[in-house]
Amino acid sequence: MACRIGPHVLQVGPSEDVKLMEPANDLLGTGRLKQRLKEEGYLYLQEVLPLDLVSAARKAVLASLEDSGMILEGTDGCLNPETQDQGAVPAELARCPEMLSLVESESLKGLMAEALGCDEFDGKGVRTLDYKWLRAVGLGENSGFHTDSVYLNKGSRQGLTCWIPLGDVDFQMGGLCVVGGSHSAQSYKKVRETYSQIDVDTAGIHGTGWFTEDVREILAYRCPLLTSAFQLSDVVIFRLDTMHGSLSNHSDPPKVRLSCDTRWYAADDTDGVDPRYMGEKPCGTALWWVNRHNKDLFPVSMEEAKCKWGVRLPCTSAD
Numbered sequence: 001m002a003c004r005i006g007p008h009v010l011q012v013g014p015s016e017d018v019k020l021m022e023p024a025n026d027l028l029g030t031g032r033l034k035q036r037l038k039e040e041g042y043l044y045l046q047e048v049l050p051l052d053l054v055s056a057a058r059k060a061v062l063a064s065l066e067d068s069g070m071i072l073e074g075t076d077g078c079l080n081p082e083t084q085d086q087g088a089v090p091a092e093l094a095r096c097p098e099m100l101s102l103v104e105s106e107s108l109k110g111l112m113a114e115a116l117g118c119d120e121f122d123g124k125g126v127r128t129l130d131y132k133w134l135r136a137v138g139l140g141e142n143s144g145f146h147t148d149s150v151y152l153n154k155g156s157r158q159g160l161t162c163w164i165p166l167g168d169v170d171f172q173m174g175g176l177c178v179v180g181g182s183h184s185a186q187s188y189k190k191v192r193e194t195y196s197q198i199d200v201d202t203a204g205i206h207g208t209g210w211f212t213e214d215v216r217e218i219l220a221y222r223c224p225l226l227t228s229a230f231q232l233s234d235v236v237i238f239r240l241d242t243m244h245g246s247l248s249n250h251s252d253p254p255k256v257r258l259s260c261d262t263r264w265y266a267a268d269d270t271d272g273v274d275p276r277y278m279g280e281k282p283c284g285t286a287l288w289w290v291n292r293h294n295k296d297l298f299p300v301s302m303e304e305a306k307c308k309w310g311v312r313l314p315c316t317s318a319d
Contacts, residue, residue: 003171003227004248005142005215010225012171018225021178021236034117037160041183042226042238048111049164049233053102058166058232060098061258065089065136070256077167077255079139087138094134094260103132103164103262108235112264115160115237125267131277131284133261137246139254142174144210145218145245147182147192151209151285152240152263153199155274159265162237166258169230173257174247176236180224182243187221194309196241201276201288205305206298211243218243 001012012018021044027033028045037043065071070088072078093099102108109123118125137143148161169175182188191211200209212218218225227247228234238244249257265273276284291297306312 001171003174004250005177005225005245006213006248008215010215012227017219018177018227019180021226021228028114029121031114031117033115037115037237037239041181041242042178042236042244043115044228045111045235045237047231047233048107048235049102050105050107051233053105053107054164054166054233056098057102057260058258060096061089061093061134061136061166064093064096065256070136075255077258079254079256081254087136087141089134089136091131091134094132099132099134099260103260104128108162108262111235112160112162112237116264116266118266127265127267127273129263129273129277129282130279131282135257135259135261137174137249137257137259139249139251142248143246144208144213145179145215145243146208146210147196147241147243148261148263149196149240150198150200150203152274152277153197154201154276156265156269156271157240158269158271159240159263159273160237161240162235162262162264164235164260164262165230165232166260168232169257169259170251171227171229171247172249173251173255174249175227175230175257176259177225177227177245177247178236178238179218179221179243180226182221182223183239183241185221185223187223188243190309190311191221191243192241194311195306198305200285200292203300203305204298205300205302206293206295207302208292210245211302211306215245218245 010018023046024043066073070083110121113125114121
């Protein structure tokens with residue numbers, strides 16, 4: 001099997017640079033999910049969300065994208081070749097009734113309570129950010145490698161991200177790609193102590209906030225890339241200091257890849273949550289996002305910052 005990350009084609013297999021995620025379903029209900037997270041930095045759980053809720057959310061999002069012209073009507077997500085901005089999703093769509101029924105469902109709350117190690121596996125022990133990150137990834141697009149901490153560092157560092165694919169996502173469509181062990185490996189120690197501690201609003205670094213878009217740089221740290229062919233109702237839960245990105249969408253015929261990120265915290269976490277993402281209309285890092293390419297406001301490049309931090313490594317080869 002092969003996948004693509006940016007311009008690089010990589011093989012997927014036990015002895016390859018990209019390996020398959022190990023499902024953790026056998027730990028459900030045992031109280032051991034938090035320990036697995038501590039050890040591996042992520043949890044891959046298959047078919048754990050109510051299928052009817054995920055299907056309804058997907059249907060609502062696709063209907064909106066059809067109305068906007070991003071995808072072709074009646075094609076279950078085929079991209080409109082005449083649409084220029086294939087990744088534009090209105091923020092309010094993430095809070096439509098069908099999406100909220102999924103991303104704030106009792107089943108998901110219970111799952112996150114278990115992952116966070118709460119005493120009771122129900123929604124009373126957790127809280128989630130009001131802002132939801134709905135993604136519509138177009139042809140040739142992918143996310144660069146980053147830790148979520150750099151966007152969330154004005155709240156507790158003990159939160160978790162839950163990535164929810166809103167549809168089946170094979171290797172060509174380009175799903176989540178986690179860097180195994182990046183939360184604890186010695187090779188990433190300086191990255192965790194420097195890059196992962198910044199906040200994009202105040203770091204003065206222009207660009208996306210991604211550590212790198214070059215998978216060869218990630219491979220140089222000698223930690224495995226982990227992904228899967230995801231199915232509707234799967235989730236991947238990971239720490240805020242786990243390095244991750246995504247495979248590129250090279251689906252044929254070209255189809256949109258839909259997913260949603262939600263962030264979760266223990267309700268009794270005394271450090272609280274990042275206030276930028278709470279409220280009826282949370283602004284998040286919108287001010288930075290709008291001005292992220294303004295070098296007067298954000299004068300430093302990520303490459304310059306990495307050189308200063310001493311984390312710029314030579315690249316390995318990738319075909």
